[in-house]
Amino acid sequence: GSEECSTPEDNINVVVRVRPLNDKEKRDRHGSTLQFPGNGQVILEGNDVGQKRSHNRDSVRVFTYNVVFEPGATQEDILDYSGIKRIIEMGIEGFSCTAFCYGQTGSGKTHTLTGPPDLFVGKPNPKDPRHGLIFRSFLYLFQLIKNRKDVNYVLKASFMEIYNERVIDLLNPGSARKPLAVRWSKKSGGFFVENLFTVDCEELDDLLAVLEEGMRNRAVGSHAMNDHSSRSHTILTVHILSDQQTDGGVFLSKHGKINFVDLAGSELTKKTMSEGKTLEEANNINKSLMVLGYCISSLSDSKKRTGHIPYRDSQLTKLLADSLAGNGVTLMIACVSPAHYNHAETLNTLRYASRAKRI
Ligand code: ADP
Numbered sequence: 001g002s003e004e005c006s007t008p009e010d011n012i013n014v015v016v017r018v019r020p021l022n023d024k025e026k027r028d029r030h031g032s033t034l035q036f037p038g039n040g041q042v043i044l045e046g047n048d049v050g051q052k053r054s055h056n057r058d059s060v061r062v063f064t065y066n067v068v069f070e071p072g073a074t075q076e077d078i079l080d081y082s083g084i085k086r087i088i089e090m091g092i093e094g095f096s097c098t099a100f101c102y103g104q105t106g107s108g109k110t111h112t113l114t115g116p117p118d119l120f121v122g123k124p125n126p127k128d129p130r131h132g133l134i135f136r137s138f139l140y141l142f143q144l145i146k147n148r149k150d151v152n153y154v155l156k157a158s159f160m161e162i163y164n165e166r167v168i169d170l171l172n173p174g175s176a177r178k179p180l181a182v183r184w185s186k187k188s189g190g191f192f193v194e195n196l197f198t199v200d201c202e203e204l205d206d207l208l209a210v211l212e213e214g215m216r217n218r219a220v221g222s223h224a225m226n227d228h229s230s231r232s233h234t235i236l237t238v239h240i241l242s243d244q245q246t247d248g249g250v251f252l253s254k255h256g257k258i259n260f261v262d263l264a265g266s267e268l269t270k271k272t273m274s275e276g277k278t279l280e281e282a283n284n285i286n287k288s289l290m291v292l293g294y295c296i297s298s299l300s301d302s303k304k305r306t307g308h309i310p311y312r313d314s315q316l317t318k319l320l321a322d323s324l325a326g327n328g329v330t331l332m333i334a335c336v337s338p339a340h341y342n343h344a345e346t347l348n349t350l351r352y353a354s355r356a357k358r359i
């Protein structure tokens with residue numbers, strides 16, 4: 001069957017990135033279940049491992065997205081072709097936008113957003129081709145605002161983690177002991193995290209320091225046991241505040257925002273439980289990913305959009321609500337593995353990505 005999603009110029013862009021088979025998978029001769037016929041399409045062949053072949057022989061599914069990144073795509077390709085540049089430009093114009101990576105553990109979410117963790121051991125070399133989307137977005141952002149001498153910009157950044165519905169400040173590791181409260185602000189009409197460090201970033205280096213510090217704390221924190229990173233969501237937010245005087249002499253002030261979100265692994269509950277996740281962890285992850293998917297699909301549906309959207313049902317969607325409900329753009333990067341043994345998870349991710357956009 002054909003499971004499509006395509007309307008290019010709206011407020012949700014869905015792209016898929018397929019990671020290469022790793023060395024172990026190549027040694028073990030795992031074939032690829034995916035084919036790329038072009039035109040934003042992905043073909044998924046084969047069956048779930050363990051499923052009786054006779055039940056569902058020669059299963060072939062076709063999915064369509066805005067963009068498909070094949071395993072050879074570089075980190076620079078993701079910056080150039082994912083639509084993130086439009087998100088950065090809209091953030092500068094005062095909109096709240098979100099880019100997030102969805103996928104099972106090991107599918108390349110963190111690689112796509114930040115690159116390999118050892119990039120952050122010591123001082124990163126800006127020319128390193130392994131740098132991820134966040135680093136590259138910062139460079140692009142500064143390139144754009146440096147060219148606007150007529151506008152005064154102030155940048156601020158925060159970096160948090162949501163683990164079991166508790167918010168931890170990645171710029172303030174002490175908060176792991178006493179999680180921060182998520183509150184509703186009557187004044188701004190939105191949710192916010194109380195006492196979250198929000199750092200003024202005058203230079204590119206200040207923004208990079210936020211990324212580096214958060215990555216270090218995520219990796220070494222006392223809470224980072226047991227492959228913790230696959231069970232938590234992280235949100236790095238850049239606020240872009242600006243003031244300018246228009247030709248007519250009036251002052252114009254804007255507050256834009258870009259969230260970069262690395263989601264918890266989306267693997268199915270049955271599997272995650274057998275790998276040692278607690279029921280509470282699995283339930284919290286499943287619920288927040290489900291609510292997020294629902295919120296996003298209502299973005300592209302004008303009827304649903306005016307109805308009730310359950311943002312309040314998870315911390316993740318509370319904190320992303322203003323960008324999901326507003327006029328900003330959301331970019332979903334669905335990360336998948338091409339290996340046969342990941343077939344069920346790859347199907348799950350491709351479907352989630354399709355639903356996010358189906359009208
Ligand atoms: P996730 O964050 O989804 O759990 P990771 O980003 O940690 O997955 O990726 C798992 C492994 O695969 C890492 O060793 C990572 O470096 C590697 N990897 C992921 N995507 C790619 C890619 N596009 N190219 C090369 N290596 C990749």
Ligand code: MG
Nearest residue numbers: 109110229230
């Ligand atoms: Mg990861």
